[in-house]
Amino acid sequence: MAQIAQLGQLSQSEARLLLNEIYSDGIVSREEAEALFRLNSTLAAPGPDWTDRFVEIVKDFLLLQEAPAGWVTEEETDWLISQIGRDGHLPNDAEIDLMLSTLRYADGAPVRLSHFCLDAIANRIIEAGFADDEMTERMRRILHAPAGDGSISISRHEANVLFRTNDAIGHALNSKSWENVFAKAVLNHLVSAAHPDPQTEEGALTREAWLRDTDVSVGGFLGRMSNAFISGKWFDRVSYSEESAARARYYAANEARRTGAKITGEESQWFLKRLGWDKSITPAERRLVNLMKEDVPAFARGLSEALREDGLRDSA
Template sequence: MGELIMSAPVAGLTSKSRIAAEDVAMLRHEVFGDGVVTRGEAEALFALDATAKDKCQEWPPFFIEAVTDYIVHQEKPSGYISQDNADWLIRTISRDGMVDSRTELELLVHVLEQAKSSPAQFCVYALEQVAHAVIDGKGPLMLGGALASGLVAQAEVELLRRILHAHGGDGNIAITRVEAEVLLKIDERTAQGQNDPSWNELFVKAIANFVMCSAGYEAPTRDVALRHDAFLEHADPEIGGFFSRMISGGLAGIMEAYRSPGDIEAEWEAKNRAAEALARRAETIDAGEAGWLIEHIGVDRPLYENERALLTLIKHASPEIHPALRPLLAKVA
């Protein structure tokens, strides 16, 4: 991080093993006193976080607030995370590609939530932290042994939802390919585990959002596309599994959020006769995403339940999404 430049009061804390509430009050005055959080101050806070073994409950909120202020608001335009700041934060909190502590993980997510826009890889890095926990049992989420590897618990689903929703920000509406690939990796590696039912819903909605928007559908906001629908969790005992619950009632609710390519085409034609350009764009992406699905779903193995639900949703939404997908879609009713 380079040479740290600290004020005398802040430098004095580096020799202490504990940060007390009165220390946080002093730091708040030192850091926010002039209304500007500098990179040097942010680096000093990281140094304190690393050296102090005993921290009061006031420390994490202050640490997260101060570093977020620097990352999100100190460069113009405010709210837009630069590539340089994103790279700096990832370098600062990474240990072999993983975040070191829960406080730093919460910082990462909070920065995403406060930003209007951020580099795509920044969100993917946050998603990968959850993947490390559920697939390999590594990272700060596993500290304390509250979570088990090989399955997706409700807490992890909500963290994934927070990350994906946050990256929706200012213009990042549709789920991106790299985000979808992290989710597919999680689903494949945990398909045999007792995942929380909310994972099934989030996975299907997120991947469907990526595929359908690539095929020309108008994307709803991520908040709408990924919202939690309780009826998909609480099924009649006679109906087993998320797949059956979705078919019995959830499909129409998911589809309500999307406007078909035909609707978009008519609107564009009425406005400026630009439907032809839109159709060319949809056709080009359509072929690419069809190939992507074929490469990632049901390769040399039976379909997982979540994959069956996803393909059923796509088939219901647009049976002619692309001819290359027909053999894959034929595997579901």
């Protein structure tokens, strides 16, 4: 393994042969793992065979060889980030997939590893200038993964990263799935932020349920909650005052009573401005508005009123 560090750039076939030889014995030390990271960095365009094997080897080392088994500690996170973020380069596909696989199979990991992986995916998309199918799927996977901070729904940090990414590539020729991932994740955050207690919904608001695939429908998650928008403490957590929350519930109730209620184009623009999107609307943002007006017009109306004076609270 020590000789790997001395190798120059390898072809994919040479790297695959070397990796198969390494994997026959496994890796049992960080020195060997670091040599593997250096080998990965020599590949200009690693293929799927290399990526799959690289991910499997390093993930198994982290979760099976390092103590405590199954967990990623703070110290291990420092080490992993130092290997991936060396020299300030953007993580490549193999390194991103390693983080995704580790987060998926770990019993627990620090939230900053999730944030680092999310930022890496966002920065790769922004650098490319568009979101292709592969990077959109990686974005879906990191949002679908259990959050290190225990958040069951999409967090404010994750929603902000999505907005930052979409601001950069919103009018590009993106994967069609990008619109769906963006819209479902942001709506999940908005509904969860406005809900008085998201954990009482028996899984209806979990990131895993909403982002299990790229299908855009969310009616099944929200349909049975539509009448609840008008009661309890809905909108309290996104309003600074009890008055604005009460106003939101009042307008949501009125909207819910409208037979076949839909949000008009004019109302859509008004709602977007309430959220601070006073700019050219991207296809992904339009998909978000369409989700609201088709599935939860009462919630959209209530949220618009909740944000009339205050803006979305930082604690949401």
